[in-house]
Amino acid sequence: MSSSTHATLGVRQAQKLKTRQALLDAALRLLEEQSLSSLGLREVTRVVGVAPAAFYRHFRDMAELGVALVEESLGSLHVMIRAVLAEQQEAEEVIDRSVEAVADHVRRHPAHVRFIARERHGGVRAVREAIAAELARFGEEVAAALAAQEVSQGWSAEDVRMLAGLYVDHLVMTASAFLEASPEEGQAIADTARRQLRLISLGRRHWRAA
Amino acid sequence: MSSSTHATLGVRQAQKLKTRQALLDAALRLLEEQSLSSLGLREVTRVVGVAPAAFYRHFRDMAELGVALVEESLGSLHVMIRAVLAEQQEAEEVIDRSVEAVADHVRRHPAHVRFIARERHGGVRAVREAIAAELARFGEEVAAALAAQEVSQGWSAEDVRMLAGLYVDHLVMTASAFLEASPEEGQAIADTARRQLRLISLGRRHWRAA
Numbered sequence: 019m020s021s022s023t024h025a026t027l028g029v030r031q032a033q034k035l036k037t038r039q040a041l042l043d044a045a046l047r048l049l050e051e052q053s054l055s056s057l058g059l060r061e062v063t064r065v066v067g068v069a070p071a072a073f074y075r076h077f078r079d080m081a082e083l084g085v086a087l088v089e090e091s092l093g094s095l096h097v098m099i100r101a102v103l104a105e106q107q108e109a110e111e112v113i114d115r116s117v118e119a120v121a122d123h124v125r126r127h128p129a130h131v132r133f134i135a136r137e138r139h140g141g142v143r144a145v146r147e148a149i150a151a152e153l154a155r156f157g158e159e160v161a162a163a164l165a166a167q168e169v170s171q172g173w174s175a176e177d178v179r180m181l182a183g184l185y186v187d188h189l190v191m192t193a194s195a196f197l198e199a200s201p202e203e204g205q206a207i208a209d210t211a212r213r214q215l216r217l218i219s220l221g222r223r224h225w226r227a228a
Numbered sequence: 229m230s231s232s233t234h235a236t237l238g239v240r241q242a243q244k245l246k247t248r249q250a251l252l253d254a255a256l257r258l259l260e261e262q263s264l265s266s267l268g269l270r271e272v273t274r275v276v277g278v279a280p281a282a283f284y285r286h287f288r289d290m291a292e293l294g295v296a297l298v299e300e301s302l303g304s305l306h307v308m309i310r311a312v313l314a315e316q317q318e319a320e321e322v323i324d325r326s327v328e329a330v331a332d333h334v335r336r337h338p339a340h341v342r343f344i345a346r347e348r349h350g351g352v353r354a355v356r357e358a359i360a361a362e363l364a365r366f367g368e369e370v371a372a373a374l375a376a377q378e379v380s381q382g383w384s385a386e387d388v389r390m391l392a393g394l395y396v397d398h399l400v401m402t403a404s405a406f407l408e409a410s411p412e413e414g415q416a417i418a419d420t421a422r423r424q425l426r427l428i429s430l431g432r433r434h435w436r437a438a
Contacts, residue, residue, distance in 0.1 A: 051351055053263035132349055139345035139404065141261055150408065177423065184398075184424045191397040194349065198360065213387065214394045221431030 038076045040066045042090065045083055046129050054084050055141030084137065084145035091130035092152040095123055096159070099189070103163035113215040117208050120189055124196040131197050157186045172226055181222060188214060248286040250276045252300065255293055256339050264294050265351030294347065294355035301340035302362040305333055306369065309399070313373035323425040327418050330399055334406040341407050367396045382436055394428060 044065040048057055059073045059080055077083040102115050124131050137145050161182035164170055170178055192211045199207055254275040258267055269283045269290055287293040312325050334341050347355050371392035374380055380388055402421045409417055 052265055053346075053351070055262055056266035135349035136263075136346065139342055139407065141263070146408070180420050180423045181427065183420060184427065187401040188394075188397070191401065197349065198356070210390050210393060213390045217391065217394065217431040217435060218428065219431070220434045221427040221429070224430045224434055225427055 037066065037068060041073065041076055041083065042086060046087060046133060049133055050129055053140055054080060054137055054145060081142050081144040084142055085148045087133055088145060088148040088152060091134050096156060098123060100159060103160060109219050113212055113219065116215065117192065117211045120192050121196055121204065121208055124193050128197060131193055135194055135197065153186060157182045160185055169223060177225070184218060247276065247278060251283065251286055251293065252297060256297060256343060259343055260339055263350055264290060264347055264355060291352050291354040294352055295358045297343055298355060298358040298362060301344050306366060308333060310369055313370060319429050323422055323429065326425065327402065327421045330402050331406055331414065331418055334403050338407060341403055345404055345407065363396060367392045370395055379433060391432060398424060
């Protein structure tokens with residue numbers, strides 16, 4: 019293979035990835051107004067300016083595009099929360115940083131957060147299952163981080179998972195609240211979320227006495 | 229007005245209510261497969277077997293029908309949870325009854341629960357707002373019940389609302405989990421939910437020391 023063939027393949031590959039991303043971006047925009055189960059692939063390709071048949075070079079169907087959007091939506095949140103959890107700081111500071119991280123994530127990716135909130139119980143099974151799987155994986159990561167902390171000594175693995183589930187659910191609910199809130203309401207939501215996390219943290223410290 | 233005219237009006241009124249309920253039931257069934265923003269009123273009237281124009285004798289538009297479904301969905305849950313909260317029992321027993329009440333509600337009204345879960349962040353603003361208002365009203369009721377309990381002595385109204393919010397969010401997440409679960413998974417979800425409520429209850433008892 020000559021180096022010019024290589025270069026050509028590289029350009030083609032880059033172009034293909036660019037079109038794929040354009041399809042994902044267009045679908046995400048269109049999904050602000052409708053659900054995935056009613057979104058037609060022609061609407062998506064029209065926005066991108068490619069022929070309908072071109073869709074199939076990137077995705078088998080809309081469900082597969084939806085699953086790709088799930089990965090895009092939850093991937094960056096994973097990275098962020100893992101970084102927060104790994105820090106060895108005072109509980110109070112970890113709480114502040116977690117809430118700030120969620121608020122920041124919703125501010126920067128509102129369309130992704132809305133997509134997850136809507137399609138979590140939406141009409142496309144493959145997407146529902148992908149979201150459930152991502153959140154479960156997220157729960158496992160939080161559980162691993164919690165298990166490594168001193169306050170978890172003596173806890174059963176089941177109890178650590180129970181607590182991780184509570185944190186993940188709280189995060190999802192807080193993200194939902196930020197999503198529907200005006201900027202002024204955002205401050206009150208953050209304040210409530212911090213106090214709720216403090217209460218959970220108190221319950222955690224007294225759990226062994228239960 | 230003769231008594232026969234009275235009887236005629238009564239029959240008409242009953243017929244009208246029957247058609248209204250048939251429209252609500254048909255819409256709820258159709259919404260298992262699609263979102264409210266994509267549901268056409270002709271689809272709904274076709275299922276019921278009335279002319280499309282008949283729709284407007286009952287609802288101004290699909291958004292108004294959606295709001296009526298919100299009331300139908302959350303009304304019965306209100307009544308039930310209020311009854312659980314009013315009981316003066318051991319915390320442990322209240323927790324068991326709450327989780328059982330949620331499980332029972334999801335078992336009996338899965339389509340209603342799914343509708344709320346989907347449309348909470350769905351494409352119809354009036355319906356999103358109606359759900360938010362119902363959940364807020366729900367939070368107020370839980371706060372009032374919590375405030376009346378001895379363990380809340382010395383709590384600020386703001387902290388009681390914070391705790392009520394945590395309970396309502398937990399209830400919503402537990403209902404969502406039951407919704408997607410197989411019957412075998414249901415037992416594990418109930419068990420986790422009970423332990424989470426115990427941990428929150430522990431945090432509550434130690435809150436004043438915070």
